[in-house]
Amino acid sequence: MSSPHATKSHLDAQATTQPATRRRSSLLREMWKQRAAYLFLMPKLILFTAFILIPIIWAFVLAFQEYGVFGSEWVGLKNFESVAKSELFRSALWNTLQYTVVTVPLQVLIALGLATLIHPLGRLGQSFFRGAFYLPTVTSMVIIAMVWRWVYNYRYGLFNYMLSIFGLPTPDWLNQSSTALWALIIMSVLIPPGVGIIMYLAAMGSIPEQLYEAAEIDGANGFQRWWRITVPLLKPTTLYLTMLSLIGSFQVFTQILLMTGGGPGHATETLVSLVYKTAFRDLEFGLASAQAIVLFVITLLFGIAQYWLLYRKAEED
Amino acid sequence: MNYTKTLAVLATASILAVTVTGCSKDTTATQETASNWTGKITIWDGPRWEENANKYAWIESQKKAFETSHPGVTVEIVQVPWAELNDKLGVSIAGKAWPDLAPVDISGNGVNPTFVKQKVLEPVDEFITADEKKDFLPNAISAWTQDGKLYGLPLGMTVHGMLLNLDLFKERNVEPPKDGQWTWDEFVADMKKLTYDKDGDGKTDVYGLSTYVKNGYYESWPFLYMDGGRPLSDDMSKFTFDSKEATGAMKKLADLKTLPVAPKEMGSGDVGGTWKAFSAQKNVAVEPWATWAISAAQKAKMSNFMVAAYPTGSGKPVTIGGVGGWMMFHQEDAGKKKVLADLMKQLTSKDQQVVTAKNYGTFPTRQSAVDANPFGENLQMQQAQKLTQNAVMVPKHQQWKKIDEAIQSQLQLVLNGEKSPEDAMKEAKKTADELLSK
Numbered sequence: 001m002s003s004p005h006a007t008k009s010h011l012d013a014q015a016t017t018q019p020a021t022r023r024r025s026s027l028l029r030e031m032w033k034q035r036a037a038y039l040f041l042m043p044k045l046i047l048f049t050a051f052i053l054i055p056i057i058w059a060f061v062l063a064f065q066e067y068g069v070f071g072s073e074w075v076g077l078k079n080f081e082s083v084a085k086s087e088l089f090r091s092a093l094w095n096t097l098q099y100t101v102v103t104v105p106l107q108v109l110i111a112l113g114l115a116t117l118i119h120p121l122g123r124l125g126q127s128f129f130r131g132a133f134y135l136p137t138v139t140s141m142v143i144i145a146m147v148w149r150w151v152y153n154y155r156y157g158l159f160n161y162m163l164s165i166f167g168l169p170t171p172d173w174l175n176q177s178s179t180a181l182w183a184l185i186i187m188s189v190l191i192p193p194g195v196g197i198i199m200y201l202a203a204m205g206s207i208p209e210q211l212y213e214a215a216e217i218d219g220a221n222g223f224q225r226w227w228r229i230t231v232p233l234l235k236p237t238t239l240y241l242t243m244l245s246l247i248g249s250f251q252v253f254t255q256i257l258l259m260t261g262g263g264p265g266h267a268t269e270t271l272v273s274l275v276y277k278t279a280f281r282d283l284e285f286g287l288a289s290a291q292a293i294v295l296f297v298i299t300l301l302f303g304i305a306q307y308w309l310l311y312r313k314a315e316e317d
Numbered sequence: 318m319n320y321t322k323t324l325a326v327l328a329t330a331s332i333l334a335v336t337v338t339g340c341s342k343d344t345t346a347t348q349e350t351a352s353n354w355t356g357k358i359t360i361w362d363g364p365r366w367e368e369n370a371n372k373y374a375w376i377e378s379q380k381k382a383f384e385t386s387h388p389g390v391t392v393e394i395v396q397v398p399w400a401e402l403n404d405k406l407g408v409s410i411a412g413k414a415w416p417d418l419a420p421v422d423i424s425g426n427g428v429n430p431t432f433v434k435q436k437v438l439e440p441v442d443e444f445i446t447a448d449e450k451k452d453f454l455p456n457a458i459s460a461w462t463q464d465g466k467l468y469g470l471p472l473g474m475t476v477h478g479m480l481l482n483l484d485l486f487k488e489r490n491v492e493p494p495k496d497g498q499w500t501w502d503e504f505v506a507d508m509k510k511l512t513y514d515k516d517g518d519g520k521t522d523v524y525g526l527s528t529y530v531k532n533g534y535y536e537s538w539p540f541l542y543m544d545g546g547r548p549l550s551d552d553m554s555k556f557t558f559d560s561k562e563a564t565g566a567m568k569k570l571a572d573l574k575t576l577p578v579a580p581k582e583m584g585s586g587d588v589g590g591t592w593k594a595f596s597a598q599k600n601v602a603v604e605p606w607a608t609w610a611i612s613a614a615q616k617a618k619m620s621n622f623m624v625a626a627y628p629t630g631s632g633k634p635v636t637i638g639g640v641g642g643w644m645m646f647h648q649e650d651a652g653k654k655k656v657l658a659d660l661m662k663q664l665t666s667k668d669q670q671v672v673t674a675k676n677y678g679t680f681p682t683r684q685s686a687v688d689a690n691p692f693g694e695n696l697q698m699q700q701a702q703k704l705t706q707n708a709v710m711v712p713k714h715q716q717w718k719k720i721d722e723a724i725q726s727q728l729q730l731v732l733n734g735e736k737s738p739e740d741a742m743k744e745a746k747k748t749a750d751e752l753l754s755k
Contacts, residue, residue, distance in 0.1 A: 069647075154582050155580075175729075175733065261532075262726075264730060279407070281718065282719065283410060283431050
């Protein structure tokens with residue numbers, strides 16, 4: 001026989017579980033009602049689960065294992081300890097941070113600048129420049145990297161040819177540790193940010209014309225209208241583009257692999273190139289997963305910080 | 318609405334069907350008896366010599382011959398550029414989708430210890446009779462043996478030597494080294510004479526020497542060995558490339574750029590660019606290469622060249638060799654293993670070793686193929702063959718790839734003039750010691 005106290009707890013528990021059960025069954029009922037929509041979504045969900053979700057979960061599992069093709073062994077935090085102790089990882093992290101800190105703001109600023117210049121043009125002009133600047137986005141990074149390898153060639157490259165015309169010193173861009181990372185940064189910055197331009201142009205098109213007319217009546221000049229109206233109203237787009245660019249920069253890999261291989265020395269080794277080598281050259285998938293998870297956490301922290309700085313500030317404003 | 322639902326169900330069903338059938342295993346392998354296995358074999362190979370504009374003609378001819386002698390067996394060839402081979406194998410191992418047979422690059426050092434550690438390679442001892450094994454040269458077999466087991470069959474050996482453009486030697490009135498032997502001082506004196514301004518514009522157009530430094534490539538390493546320096550101690554327990562002999566040799570090599578008898582990009586250039594400078598642009602008189610380059614130069618109609626030894630310092634004459642061949646990846650089916658071993662034996666047979674030696678610039682690994690004298694009329698290969706007596710292999714340590722990377726990445730900085738050899742090797746030693754202590 002239960003005590004009155006126990007009965008009360010039982011009733012309390014029932015009271016809290018009943019709404020939860022009701023919510024669950026109503027959610028299931030709702031899902032059943034929308035089953036056609038879920039069925040349409042299912043192919044994509046299956047692919048997402050197979051190729052994104054499961055590998056991510058598997059990477060988390062692997063990070064705590066010493067991987068063997070025919071059987072892995074649980075090793076606790078050993079892989080993370082190795083990451084923390086690795087000088088090479090710290091060096092790759094530092095290179096990635098330098099790359100990110102320089103390229104992200106510049107790519108966003110260039111996109112904003114170019115979109116500002118294109119926006120006042122007529123329909124034909126806009127279409128032409130949209131297409132022209134978007135072209136590198138649909139071009140394979142492999143091809144772009146090959147072209148830039150020629151641009152940076154010490155003996156026959158375009159850069160050194162131009163420098164030699166002015167009698168300036170001609171560095172071996174990709175093969176000196178003092179210039180290699182900067183060469184990659186310059187390349188990334190000079191590739192037109194097609195997605196950014198398109199998004200900024202779309203956002204600019206949705207700013208009400210009356211705001212500019214009112215500012216003009218109040219005596220604001222062109223720059224003041226851009227600075228006081230356009231830039232603040234583009235903040236959500238800026239935030240989105242900065243986030244995208246940040247994630248892309250932390251994941252920089254193709255150009256590293258094709259242009260420098262991480263060298264000379266480890267001057268251009270980045271986190272993803274290190275993860276790649278650890279996994280596919282050394283077959284240390286556990287360690288590579290731990291490195292990838294650390295990269296994920298760093299990117300997440302940067303993303304949150306950026307969101308807080310830009311979005312919250314925008315809301316306060 | 319009903320129409321929409323039907324569409325959704327059909328779409329889902331089709332995707333599921335495609336996914337399921339796409340992921341299913343190859344079902345062509347049917348019979349599983351040990352002697353009469355039939356089915357599909359997947360073999361990877363890199364580009365070899367060109368026949369009718371086809372660099373895979375040799376492996377294709379081998380496929381045909383094998384399919385004829387083994388009815389019911391089909392061989393699928395996957396073409397893989399050599400530079401991508403190891404990365405692709407790594408990816409395939411990660412996905413447990415490895416080929417049945419794959420080659421080891423000729424400049425490689427036999428069996429890959431990482432693959433053995435991961436148990437993805439099959440030992441082939443049970444398929445090789447004592448007599449067959451006896452025909453292989455002991456050093457080739459040794460390069461493919463780990464923990465007493467033979468992990469594959471060697472096809473050819475290579476050795477690194479100096480390729481000399483004799484047209485440039487003649488143009489500069491420089492006598493090539495007698496019998497292909499020279500001391501370091503003689504070598505430097507010749508390099509100085511071979512570095513010059515060809516078109517009279519005040520800039521140097523032709524350099525004496527060039528080479529490159531890259532993980533897994535050892536063209537520049539015999540220079541570092543010339544005074545007796547070696548990367549690891551004989552028992553492979555200590556890093557020794559920080560010795561005076563090794564760092565002194567590194568300094569000598571790096572100083573060639575400041576003399577200057579070597580171009581600024583020496584050490585940092587890529588394989589293709591370095592080769593092009595020697596064979597096509599002809600603006601470098603001497604380059605060290607593995608012997609495949611001899612065949613490549615001959616096929617590029619570069620007839621007036623010779624092969625010489627690396628210059629000697631205070632140590633014994635030395636060069637670095639490599640052993641390429643075929644390895645078998647993990648198999649569940651005993652019958653298939655036997656068929657794969659048959660194919661490996663065909664690919665590394667005496668006849669194929671002779672063909673490969675003649676066309677691909679490698680030395681046979683079978684005594685019977687050596688006795689067939691494949692280089693009867695090939696002067697440059699004969700010159701290179703003399704170098705084999707001084708050839709040593711890179712250390713066969715399980716962590717060698719990482720130790721190699723630690724050394725090569727620092728060596729690049731030495732040749733760039735960005736670090737002293739002592740500082741660079743101190744840095745490499747840190748990584749190497751950690752790896753050697755594992």
